[in-house]
Amino acid sequence: MSVTEQKREYTVKDFGSDQDVRWCPGCGDYSILSAVKKVLAEAGVPPEQYVFISGIGCSSRFPYYMSTYGIHSIHGRAMAVATGLKVARPDLHTFVITGDGDALSIGGNHTIHTLRRNVDITILLFNNQIYGLTKGQYSPTSPFGKKTKSTPMGSLDQPIAPMAIALAAEATFMARTIDMHPKHLMATVKRAMEHKGTSFVEIYQNCNIFNDGALAYAQDRKVRAENVIELEQGKPLLFGKDMNKGIVSEKGHLKAVRIGEDGITEDDVLVHDEEDSESYHAMLTRMRYPELPEPIGVFRAIERPTYEDLVNGQIERVIERKGKGDLQKLIVGRSTWEVHEDEAEAGKG
Amino acid sequence: MSVTEQKREYTVKDFGSDQDVRWCPGCGDYSILSAVKKVLAEAGVPPEQYVFISGIGCSSRFPYYMSTYGIHSIHGRAMAVATGLKVARPDLHTFVITGDGDALSIGGNHTIHTLRRNVDITILLFNNQIYGLTKGQYSPTSPFGKKTKSTPMGSLDQPIAPMAIALAAEATFMARTIDMHPKHLMATVKRAMEHKGTSFVEIYQNCNIFNDGALAYAQDRKVRAENVIELEQGKPLLFGKDMNKGIVSEKGHLKAVRIGEDGITEDDVLVHDEEDSESYHAMLTRMRYPELPEPIGVFRAIERPTYEDLVNGQIERVIERKGKGDLQKLIVGRSTWEVHEDEAEAGKG
Amino acid sequence: MSLEAQPKTPKEVEELPQVTIRFAGDSGDGMQLTGTQFTNASAIFGNDVSTMADFPAEIRAPAGTVYGVSGFQLQFSSSAIYTPGDVVDCLVAMNPAALKVNLAELKHGGVIILNEDGFTEQTLKLAGMDRNPIKDGSLGKYTVHSIPMTQSTLRACEEVGLTGKEAGRCKNFYALGVVCWLYSRPLEPILDFIEMKFKDREQLREANKRVLRAGYYFGETAELFTRVFRVRKAHLPPGVYREVHGNEALAIGLIAAGQLANKPIFYGSYPITPASDILHELARHKQFGVKTFQAEDEIAAICAALGASYGGALGVTASSGPGIALKAEALGLAVMVELPLVVINVQRGGPSTGLPTKVEQADLFQAVLGRNGECPLPVLAARSPSDCFEVALEATRIAVKFMTPVMVLSDGFIANSAEPWCFPNTGDLDPIEIEHTDEPNGENGRFLSYKRDEWLARPWALPGTPGLTHRIGGLEKQDVTGNVSYDPENHQRMVNLRQAKVDKVAEFVAEQEIMNDPDGTAEMLVVGWGSTYGAIRESARRLLRKGVRVAHVHLRHLNPFPRNLGAIFEKYRDRPVLVPEMNKGQLATLLRSKYLVDTQHLEKVQGRPFTTVEIMDAAEELLAAKGAKK
């Protein structure tokens, strides 16, 4: 989503609504709300130019807490609603707020099709690896064996990785960030907003009621460095407290290595490139804790025309060629005939 | 799907139903039907042990033409139906027949979730890059710009690659084959059947009425060698009429090269490995014509417990621990009290 | 009219008031095109016409099979008609299967025109016929003309330079030529059509013209025909006419609505028979700013349309029964957020996948009652192809006036039928006025998103407007402010308000008209809705000729019912009320519960429309039974 309007000064307060925030105390959603408000305040675009569209879930209450336009729609369908809005109104800055259940369980298909169309919207997926609002069933991102209300002996489904789904859906922008890493969170949301096309951001979010600590390996400052790689354009994939570990690819097979050991140098390590190429991005999406550290930051950011521009382009092209539609001509159609007064005897009502 | 029963002799005829086949003359579906019947005849398992479940589409008429059990269900939902059946009846050999619209448009989400669960079923996706049954609208696999009834100026959605979706969905078995390559088709279907877990096979299929020749680059014997790589376990990714071209990975970026040029030898070429590793498989799914030749054959075949085995495993474990359920105990619950005859005066009806 | 248009040697010309022809052949034989061209020629000639298409569910089933037969029926008439005809006067059959499937509906003594070349051993077998009906005398009670059409077609094309296969495909125009001669139809409109259609394909153009003429001249020359028929011009109300199909008229109506409202149409849809053609048609008219969106499924389609409406477009979505089922949850959201939305259901045979290419009216319950919660919305039904235009316009007017989703019911019969349309002058169409709030409507500059106007509609404030930011959603909301509210009394109030708003639509739309009973003395009342219009109207007229007076009420508004409908039932109290429906009595159920009127039901759930006679018979029986009771 590109933010090009003339900038004015806004504060975080300008983006908060008068509704009380009703998340559980301690929920990771609070920090995301606050980060988004900050980013918007800095963008300098007035609140009425934004629309926040959500599905159903704890996370999906988000729009009520913003002073922008918004729709709290139905479970799993926020992206479809956003697509229609954006195609009708390319001028609006459109956000989708969704959860791991909303976007990947019931709404998984809309996620895929929205991404491949590349509608210019920003999707923030709050991934807490649980269904919060319905009080704690496992979600498509919950680890195998997760014990929850609906799986007292452990869940049996292999979890899916939102980033992998996004790439398979031909996403032009995909990124991951963390509720408890506000700087990274804000920077990532900002990049996502600036992207022209669908931007897809997975945010690790703690549900302290039903899934407390499930993502601590990435959230907790104490261990984060060992478990997470912060992606930076043009920089090698290094990680670890001392940044002395890296990722190499051996004929397509990924491995974590220690720089300086077994003759490995920094040159052997993969170098991050957001723009090129699909196969490299595909590899990134397969890096998962605990086998490998998990990348955070912008995985991929490529250019492709947006869906709404293409739609409008076709309309413009036709109008250029044929002129604006003439309703009378359309109604008249190709061939007509006339019935004259004197022919008309018995009426047809 | 594993075929372990005692083998008897069956012929292709044993697997054909008494219903007239109603596809358009020349449709690629015929050759797939014939290949499947041949493979089943060879497997030596009687027809009543198979169930073919389909959604809606031309391809989904398939079950009517088999002498097995079958359900022609509703659009996009065949995999969900098959999941229920297989979990209830692990003994049955269950096939899903679906189309690119059925499995990737309306049914995209079920595809993902079926694959990640790894129910032991065999999915055959007839990809003709078009909606056949509804008379020719573009599908999720149609190329960008495709002119169809619903897109007279060309479609605007980026196509998705079924193999990429399958891997993102954590498929344990994925393969691609071609209607007009019967030997390869049969071999691939056979491999898929033998796989224990969800096997996902994309079959390039010609719709000669609404999309004739769309996949000719891979179907046509004359050009196939240049555009397609036949994957073989442990073999390098070579292609071309003279097998003198290959695929290399440069730090995760794929390239087609000519062996012998620029100092490239066969050793530089990627070597196919069905089992290992995700990142390599991820790269394979991104190879697309015309940029790169497209792999056919088995992309990936790994082992993971099947969903139905896990479900049954939990049940068995509980029964081992607690014994079979005692209905009376369940009804009685934790605490009861008794009302005696003499206490009872006014009844409660 | 040129010479070509008149039979040169009229052996014997018989005048007929009207004729029903059915063209039947393989799906690939071009029967729809053939029928359409004959219809067109008849309409331009000045007949009233009415058509019906009958597709197989298969795309192109193997040639010669009975399930691959595609049919096209039309009635053309010298007076106003309302149906494609009950029984067929003339059957054109290109192969045995086509003959087999359609023979039952040919009248005794009717004309059969056969493609003799299509009756081979193989095709006979495919149709499951032991013997060749052309030869075994089994068609004795009909007038059979067996013509070697394929041969003649090939001969006519000889010099054009087509391949044999290409030339063979022209044989439908041969059949058309023969029929044109037999019914004294001018060839010119058809020749014009060929000219245009094959503009860039010289050989095909030439071939088809030659073949058409060859068929026509064959008729003229051959000794086969001892007489030809003529149907005079109809006396239609004066005006300029065109032919229009139902789905086409819906598309044009939607575009017109957009133009009259000065709003872009956003059409979100997922293909499904028989609704897909609306998408195809709209996609061709981008110069009107129409945005068509082929969604990944029906749910995405309606949700996107709703999103577009929030943004200020006219959101529209369409499907058929199974797809409408999938939209139910989102329709609930639309009712709750109170945004305009037009939802079209082109009904087909159900339940489930049912009979996808056939007609039925069994989705009325689904439209009016098929959602969770108290979830009312206005429901309109079109009664004929051209009426689709009007209904699309009216649905849009209601949607924007009342800020509500509106359901429009059409069906597979209307969708694929054509009739002459005395189309309007755009200048005469009322504009659709929409006001977007642009100022706070509450105290202290607050915007109250659920403060209602005199029609109980809430304001339509567009995103982007400063000072009016607000959030809507599916949770119950506080009256006036639109904030989320779990308050018990507020919920009751909102449930009541949503119902009252929809009920108010009855004040906005016209009163119900009674047809065929100017003085209120009819012996009975027939109430219908949707595409039974033609059959009921025709039977009422024919009963009148027999001296039986039947009042006809045809409902466009199925929810809420017209405000005077109760009074109408009062008026006809003690007279039988017949409700013919292509379902098991869905409208009847709604009427009975609302007005406690003891309706009699006439049902037909066979995937095809009522014939006039069926309705006449039912009416007469009902009257006889009543008479007997007296």
Add this chain to the structure above:
Amino acid sequence: MSLEAQPKTPKEVEELPQVTIRFAGDSGDGMQLTGTQFTNASAIFGNDVSTMADFPAEIRAPAGTVYGVSGFQLQFSSSAIYTPGDVVDCLVAMNPAALKVNLAELKHGGVIILNEDGFTEQTLKLAGMDRNPIKDGSLGKYTVHSIPMTQSTLRACEEVGLTGKEAGRCKNFYALGVVCWLYSRPLEPILDFIEMKFKDREQLREANKRVLRAGYYFGETAELFTRVFRVRKAHLPPGVYREVHGNEALAIGLIAAGQLANKPIFYGSYPITPASDILHELARHKQFGVKTFQAEDEIAAICAALGASYGGALGVTASSGPGIALKAEALGLAVMVELPLVVINVQRGGPSTGLPTKVEQADLFQAVLGRNGECPLPVLAARSPSDCFEVALEATRIAVKFMTPVMVLSDGFIANSAEPWCFPNTGDLDPIEIEHTDEPNGENGRFLSYKRDEWLARPWALPGTPGLTHRIGGLEKQDVTGNVSYDPENHQRMVNLRQAKVDKVAEFVAEQEIMNDPDGTAEMLVVGWGSTYGAIRESARRLLRKGVRVAHVHLRHLNPFPRNLGAIFEKYRDRPVLVPEMNKGQLATLLRSKYLVDTQHLEKVQGRPFTTVEIMDAAEELLAAKGAKK
């Protein structure tokens, strides 16, 4: 009964026939647990009990806010009761918000027990209160007991070694102790519960016990209470009882159905309030071979259940209104393929997302009529928590007997309420007999998959059986053979057969019973369905005491209606018929159209159940109006 169980110094003991208590606090305050324990103790003591939970839609809204208030109401009585009570006799409020939200329903002169420590400046502000009601005299008309529960709780735990936070969380047991003393409840069942619940957590076990006792002794010691109350044992029918919640009873009923049918249950579901607990409950009973499948959405859930049924399991799926909407298309498939399937709708407030945690009965139309095409299926409704068990069993019996999907309606009130259940002995339950065809039923060894038995059910042939291979699907099928058929007459026949089959269910199930009118002389008839049972029953009984005779018909079978229902309306013809519903008259609509009976509607769409008084008032008004007319 031990000493602990009886107040030691009964200041003044007042006997009461019944008492209604409401516990209210923050979502995190454990009010549901507190209420449940009190209920349990009362039931074991021998009272009749009835409960109602009132959750907020938020998981755990910030402490102290009004929308975060969680409530639990119970009535316990010395005679049979059917509702959780109209007005509250005693309100326990843990903070200002809880007081504010619930005060309106406390009777004049009622008892309020407050946690004084919960009334801080901050919590008062959060609840939007300017002044402290404990101090400002605004509670003058009530008997207020303000107790520093938090402080006392902390003191009671001092030696146990919990953190302050942990200890603070026990304060609900302090409140419970106080209330137990006030209403002369034995502590033992609660102490037993604590023992079991904290089996492995010594400190918590100890703390909770101490706190409970501390509250109890506080009551005994403090000068606050001048009298205590006692409610005698109720005179219930003899038998062994347990307490059961609605969703629990549904789960047990389903498991019992599986056991009685000797079939595994396959339960496919997607979580949704208030149905999720059925999934949670079933998932805990794998030792019965139950397979629970948490699907990716509601559509997958029902489709998987249908697939399982095809394979020979008992397929079951459940959801609430919005999720049931999504299942409509697949329900059509189930009707078409004629497989057994149980579909449960635990209704909540609608439309759309509506009021997810509140009760409503507005999905009846959706259940009976909410699909495309003519798509009939049996619909049953449970009337109380324990009735859910019976209904689950009966629904399964019908599903397998008639090879049909069956819809079961429960609601958010039943789901979360509890009542004593005089549960059956499994030995007394009739087995569910299922016969799977294992031989061809046609000529020449052909299997005819749609050949029907005397109940019009088709055979249930299981995949894997040799000789019976067949294909089913959503397209219309030929009568008897089950092959795909587009034949018009066949379609009509199949539509009729599907309807006739469902209609036949009325022959299979019991006749409708009339309550409260043994001699048929009642002045009016009240017809209800679902969870209004208790309120209607109670009002009928109370009216009787006032000399007003009201017959009560409570429908379990909503489609088809019981076979004698027409006769019942005949019988009460000319007497008013009142239909109270938590919707805008959905049952009334169905009754009116079917029986042309002029029902009077009493509606309440407020997310909460009827009170007895509301129904009594409506009945009396109706009678008065009728009297006036005379």
